[in-house]
Amino acid sequence: MMRVTTGGTLRTYRGNLAKSTFNQFQAMNTVLTRRRFNTFADDPALATQSYRIHASYARNQTQQETSDSIIKKFEAAHSSLDALSSQYRVALNQAETAQNDPSGGALTALGRTLSSTADSMVKTLNAKYGDKFIFAGADGANVPFELKDGELYFRGEKVDYSAKDLEGQINPDTGAPYTQPEIEAWVKQRDEVFKAMSDEATYVDIGLGLTLDENENVIPSTAFNSAISGIGLLGYGVDDQGRPNNMISIIAKLGAIYQQAGEDGSLPKALEDEAEGLFGKMQSSFTEFNTNWSELETRAELLKSNDTRLSDTGYTLYEQFEATDQVDLADALTTFAYAQYSYNAALRVGNSILSQSFLDYMK
Numbered sequence: 001m002m003r004v005t006t007g008g009t010l011r012t013y014r015g016n017l018a019k020s021t022f023n024q025f026q027a028m029n030t031v032l033t034r035r036r037f038n039t040f041a042d043d044p045a046l047a048t049q050s051y052r053i054h055a056s057y058a059r060n061q062t063q064q065e066t067s068d069s070i071i072k073k074f075e076a077a078h079s080s081l082d083a084l085s086s087q088y089r090v091a092l093n094q095a096e097t098a099q100n101d102p103s104g105g106a107l108t109a110l111g112r113t114l115s116s117t118a119d120s121m122v123k124t125l126n127a128k129y130g131d132k133f134i135f136a137g138a139d140g141a142n143v144p145f146e147l148k149d150g151e152l153y154f155r156g157e158k159v160d161y162s163a164k165d166l167e168g169q170i171n172p173d174t175g176a177p178y179t180q181p182e183i184e185a186w187v188k189q190r191d192e193v194f195k196a197m198s199d200e201a202t203y204v205d206i207g208l209g210l211t212l213d214e215n216e217n218v219i220p221s222t223a224f225n226s227a228i229s230g231i232g233l234l235g236y237g238v239d240d241q242g243r244p245n246n247m248i249s250i251i252a253k254l255g256a257i258y259q260q261a262g263e264d265g266s267l268p269k270a271l272e273d274e275a276e277g278l279f280g281k282m283q284s285s286f287t288e289f290n291t292n293w294s295e296l297e298t299r300a301e302l303l304k305s306n307d308t309r310l311s312d313t314g315y316t317l318y319e320q321f322e323a324t325d326q327v328d329l330a331d332a333l334t335t336f337a338y339a340q341y342s343y344n345a346a347l348r349v350g351n352s353i354l355s356q357s358f359l360d361y362m363k
Contacts, residue, residue, distance in 0.1 A: 020343040050324045057317040063207040064314060067307045070204060070226045073129045074300040077228050080127045080134060081293055087124065088286055091117045091251045095279050098258050107265045111258030115150075118252035122147045125230045125248075135230030137200035144230050145248075150256050152249045154197065154231040160244040161190045161237060191237065198232030201225040206303070207310050224303065233292045235285060243278060247285040250278050 040047040091114055098110045122145045125135050132140030136155070144155055152159040166178045166186055178186070203210075203223035211222040234246035244250050257275045261267055267275065 020346040024340055024343045046324060050321060053317060053321040053324055057314065057321060060207065060310060060314045060317055063205055064307070064310045066204050067206045067303065067310055070206070070224065071300075071303055071307060073134060073226065074228075074296075074303060076127065076129045077134050077296070078300065080124050081233070081296075084121055084124045085290075087117055087121050088247060088251075088289075091121075091247075092282065092286075095251075095254055095282060098254070099276070099279055105263070107258050107261040111255045111261070114251050114255030114258065116255075118248050118255060119147055121248050121251070122152070125234075135228055135233070137197055137229035137231070138202045138227045139200075147248070147252060150252045152244075152246065152252065154194075154236070157190075157193065157197075159194075159231065159234075159236045159246060160249050161187070162242055163187055164242065194231060194236040198229050198236075200227050200229055202227040206306055207313070208306070224306075225299070228296065233289060233296065235288055235292075239281070241277060243281045245285060245288070247282060247289060250282045250285055254278050254282070 094110050094114055094117070098107055098114075125145050126143055127134050133142070133144050134140075136142060136144035139155060142155065146153045146156075158165075163183045166183045169178055170176065171178050171182060201220070202225065203218040203220070204226045206224045208224065209222045211219045213219055234248065237245050239245060244253065254275060257267065257271050257278070260271060
């Protein structure tokens, strides 16, 4: 016959009570936190799956924040370009009035107004979003446009460059006047500089599968170009007649010409012909601007549709990590009720085998 001692009974009871207490605590903690596990060791497979889902969700939230910021930047750009379009229409009306042979004083006043409008258009394109210039391309820290003495500059570079800029000038490298091949090479180099500034890119990750090539450069199709180049919208250089390709320079030059009108409203024949040519070019330059603006709006629409996809993906990931990390509350409450019942039962058992003084001590 096996002998049951008081010491053995107490040890068994303490072990069972400790187990019941721990189970009750675990069940209560599960109800409060709704977590299936608290450490990797609790469930390695589930913890690994949870880590991957959490990492994807965190990345998605960062992408959504980036996307939201870029959307707001493009909305600010749209507002500025809408204002620029309105300024152009005002300038067009002024130029049409000037073409209809107004009096000398009126023509001079129209010239001053056109010059003022050109200056206002430059200020519109120097708008900021946050602490960055919207239309500066990849260099948002510095003012992009400047109008000096009727000449438009983009990031310090003269926009209306032409071969005439070097005609009769001395080449500092040779000490002789520039030759025709040298002038052509310089114009080509200017074209390349402005083409590069027009095509500048600042790529951001908005969930398109950001990938780098073998040279550690971003593959364009896997990211979004958030840069907006104002010079790419306006145009640069001059046409075959030496007239600017961008509307701001055209408006500024028309303003300068009209301010030279005589008291009777007349202009020298050369200036009159130049004004007529600029007026015609003014409308075609706006058409080109609108085409470039439409391309920018297409990028904005892509951004918005992708933002919707990001939101949907984020919601799906949230549901996934909820299903992975969290228990069903009804099941957790049932488990807690059972654990609490077991704990109370253990106390009742102790009441029958332990002295009252010990029970008082336990309390």
